[in-house]
Amino acid sequence: MRLTSLCLLGLLLLDCKPDEPPHNPVYQVPAEVEPYVQAFRDEAAKRGKTLKIDDLIVEFGETSGQDICGVSQIASNKTPRITLVREWPCWTRAYSQNQEALIFHHLGHCILGRGHKTALLPSSDYASLMNGEYMGVYSPCLYPIGNTPCNLTGRRTYYVDELFNENTPVPAWGK
Numbered sequence: 001m002r003l004t005s006l007c008l009l010g011l012l013l014l015d016c017k018p019d020e021p022p023h024n025p026v027y028q029v030p031a032e033v034e035p036y037v038q039a040f041r042d043e044a045a046k047r048g049k050t051l052k053i054d055d056l057i058v059e060f061g062e063t064s065g066q067d068i069c070g071v072s073q074i075a076s077n078k079t080p081r082i083t084l085v086r087e088w089p090c091w092t093r094a095y096s097q098n099q100e101a102l103i104f105h106h107l108g109h110c111i112l113g114r115g116h117k118t119a120l121l122p123s124s125d126y127a128s129l130m131n132g133e134y135m136g137v138y139s140p141c142l143y144p145i146g147n148t149p150c151n152l153t154g155r156r157t158y159y160v161d162e163l164f165n166e167n168t169p170v171p172a173w174g175k
């Protein structure tokens with residue numbers, strides 16, 4: 001009984017891989033991306049979550065797969081790596097909100113351990129920044145059509161809330 005408890009504790013503390021020492025954290029983030037990593041940490045703190053982000057590599061390069069503007073590589077005992085596509089329509093989009101959404105999405109993978117969530121709100125808007133298809137979730141406010149009322153701050157608040165808490169209630173504009 002006691003042995004089992006110790007082994008469980010060992011699993012939790014050492015990940016039961018004594019032959020694989022923990023890797024040294026690497027933090028390598030381009031200056032143009034760093035403000036979004038800081039914003040992510042700040043938004044977490046506003047929601048009562050203290051995040052230590054000291055093991056992360058962000059780079060620009062080529063990707064293939066589901067996330068066309070970037071890809072996250074996460075493996076045990078390795079520094080999480082985010083590769084971003086610089087060419088239009090990805091990083092070079094005019095609006096910084098889309099850059100933020102892209103970085104927040106990948107930090108959702110790498111730091112929060114979240115996967116993709118493709119659910120829609122009743123309004124047909126994506127329910128989450130963690131959708132793997134569309135980084136422009138704030139966009140209806142950036143490209144207003146007709147007289148549709150739009151509240152960019154409200155939309156962003158919802159998506160950032162949902163990023164840190166999947167049980168965030170559907171906002172009024174999403175009904």
Ligand SMILES: [Zn+2]
Pocket residue numbers: 067105109116131132
């Ligand atoms: Zn993704």
